Amino acid sequence: MTRSPAPPAPEKHIAESTVRRLSLYLRVLEQAAARGQQTLSSDALAEDGGTTSAQVRKDLSFFGSFGKRGRGYDVAELVSQISDILGLGREWKVYIVGAGKIGAALVSYRGFSQRGFRVLGVYDNNPQIVGRMIDGVGVRSMSQLEHDAAREMPDIAVITVPAEHAQTVAELVVSAGIRAIMNFAPAPIHVPSTVTVKSVNMALELEGLAYALVHRDANAS
Amino acid sequence: MTRSPAPPAPEKHIAESTVRRLSLYLRVLEQAAARGQQTLSSDALAEDGGTTSAQVRKDLSFFGSFGKRGRGYDVAELVSQISDILGLGREWKVYIVGAGKIGAALVSYRGFSQRGFRVLGVYDNNPQIVGRMIDGVGVRSMSQLEHDAAREMPDIAVITVPAEHAQTVAELVVSAGIRAIMNFAPAPIHVPSTVTVKSVNMALELEGLAYALVHRDANAS
DNA sequence: CATGTCTTGTGAAGAATTTCACAAGAAGAG
DNA sequence: CTCTTCTTGTGAAATTCTTCACAAGACATG
Known part of the structure; x- marks a missing residue:
């Protein structure tokens, strides 16, 4: 060919x-x-x-x-x-910010690596878990993020912190030069228009199901 | 009032x-x-x-x-x-099907319980983990699902099994009488039109970010 | 009670997205 | 070479969703 x-x-x-x-x-x-x-x-x-x-x-x-x-x-x-x-012809470098249960689960998510998304690091504030390994990826201190990013030049940040910290973390990530954010926190985040954000809000999806159940007007899918 | x-x-x-x-x-x-x-x-x-x-x-x-x-x-x-x-005025009963990392993370997800979504059980095929507790919720055998559902009448199934089992599990869940499915498996599932499905496909969201990065035409969010 | 300010609710206009429908190209059979 | 079958690519139509713009209601103030 x-x-x-x-x-x-x-x-x-x-x-x-x-x-x-x-x-x-x-x-x-x-x-x-x-x-x-x-x-x-x-x-x-x-x-x-x-x-x-x-x-x-x-x-x-x-x-x-x-x-x-x-x-x-x-x-x-x-x-x-x-x-x-x-744009899947290349490798995309990903930081996961927030090493809670969802963050940890995403590190191992096969769907990411299969498509060329490589997780370079997981960041968290909790000194208890900084330094541990999650499925081969080290948990790093949040305070290192900006410094590390200057060197590693990650493309995408996945935010998996609690809602109340989402905005702060988003700002950190943006000032570290990251231009694309996938937001798992159940809170909207505001960023400059040069940064692209996708939000995945699981509670919101469930509410959509609840709505469909209550107003059952035969929707397929 | x-x-x-x-x-x-x-x-x-x-x-x-x-x-x-x-x-x-x-x-x-x-x-x-x-x-x-x-x-x-x-x-x-x-x-x-x-x-x-x-x-x-x-x-x-x-x-x-x-x-x-x-x-x-x-x-x-x-x-x-x-x-x-x-439809948030009531409690919605949820089964999580697939006790892998994502399934387990969802059991503990606060956003669910906050909104009245109660996880009654987590189902898995692996006999090694059936019987364990995840954050207060028991892991049950997949073979019990239909039987349990007849008694507990769950409203929503959250599917968190690998892509290759998603369709089979969806059919099981539908024949157990569940009318709403939240599908986390990275594969489309086909169900009768009386059943509502929402898919959350994380790889797909990341691909959307990759597209935006490659074709950077200033999108905000 | 009259006046001024504020903000809703909503037809109508506009924009975006999806569906229709069909001309045109490609391949195989005879 | 001609005919038939199949399926694409795409303008145009239809539908759906968003934005505009403004009349009308509500309250406060003097």
Whole structure:
């Protein structure tokens, strides 16, 4: 296979929902590849991704035209294209801030390493646990974070501290030069607009389920 | 305070994004209440919720009219109204399926119990850990799930098993009569449309960050 | 009681996203 | 080479979601 010229950059703004779906398609494609499938149609991709074939084609069309009419998409090639689009061709350095139960669980989360996200360090304020190892990764003192970051240049910080410390920690992380934050604390954080934040709020998701249960208006998924 | 007649039921379909924001407003309101604030304007609510005042008013207007012109919203009353809307007036019984690191971390997650989500049991296949206690909750054998569910009538299952078992577990949980699933496994699950599923896919969120870093087009949050 | 300030609730406008529907390309069969 | 079958890529239409903008209500003050 010739190395593709990799044109994954539209200057148009792409909806977050589209990016999410691309991640999903990537998973479906990898599963298909594991089953030995050579090629996949937008219909098949939609089926497993929980959307429609038109949506699949539209999503991909923002970035180029990757299929063959009458045949569908070449699985291996589309995997490579979507990986490029999502920026998964390289290793991303991650700090996890907060060595509580969730922070510790995330250190070992296979999904991260599988995708090239490497956890360099876990930070915590509690002197009792600083210095310990969690699944091969050392727990470092929060006071070291800025200093370490200057050397290691991490790309992403995962914040897993209690809600009341989330904002302080976010500011620390931003002033350490980190430009992307994944926030697990159940509190919104405010950062300069040059920093990208994604929040994962588990209580909020559960509340969404409670709402659906109370107002059961047949939603599928 | 007179017990409100609780009219939190529009027959119109409400967007998921609206429900999410209601959860957020609830948090902001609780913080305001903790600070002793009596009343809050849609502007103040929007500020902390990361949205606009028009959006706040529109969101609330789907369910009724809770504010006072010129004054804003009564904090205590709006907390109670939104809680009703979201179905948080009662206790929700939760099973966690999969006693790995993430499952175990979720058992102790304060955000759940704070909102009336009570974890009745944690299920796992591994006989080595069945019978142990995790933060006061017993680990039970997966083979017991259907039987236990018939008695305990849980409302929600949180699936925290590896991706390759997610579908099987989802089917088990559905046939046990559970109608709402929160899926932490990094794999889509297919269930009948009478069952509501929310997926939290951490790798996918990280990929969204990677995309933002690669295509840095100043997004705030 | 009249006046001024503030903030809601909401139609209407605007923007964004999804779905439709079909022309056009690709491959195999005859 | 022609015909049939299949499936993409994409403008246009439809739908959904957000923002605008303003009339109307509520309170305080004099």
